[in-house]
Amino acid sequence: MGHNILKYNTDKVVSRLGISHVPEGRMIFGNLSVTENLTLAAFARKDTEAVVKDRKWVFDLFPRLEERKNQLADTLSGGEQQMLAVGRAYISGRKIMLLDEPSMGLAPLLMLDMFESLKEINRTGTTILLVEQNARLALKFAKRGYVLENGKLVLEGRAEDLLDDPAVKKAYLGA
Incomplete structure (x- = not known):
């Protein structure tokens, strides 16, 4: 996008450049609810209406998250936690999403569902860089x-x- 990423502080990489990350191991905030995790992911965004729209889109993409929106994240299954990690990255700023081993620990059917979801995110115009064994x-x-x-x-x-x-x-x- 014409920017040298090395010239930005890490917090600005997300807020100014729109690069989000789904780390290996998910790194969700287990003591917060699903909704709180998604809200926290949008902390740097000023476009409140778009954040609400994006949260609805995430819930449409991952209906299980909407069913569990008030549940603490560390009580979710591994697949649900991965959905939350991806949803959090989508909401935080999504010109580019970096994903590290998104299928790790998922059952085969959940892996396919996750990759279908990533394909749908890509269709929205988000570039995805994926590291996957x-x-x-x-x-x-x-x-x-x-x-x-x-x-x-x-x-x-x-x-x-x-x-x-x-x-x-x-x-x-x-x-």
């Missing part, structure tokens, strides 16, 4: 893929091309 699943939903080995970029391309590449299948997809 389940490469096959990630590439099925991604437009582009990047393969890192020991911190170095070794391969990149369209996701469907990487899924079809025999060398990628053998080395990274277990085929």
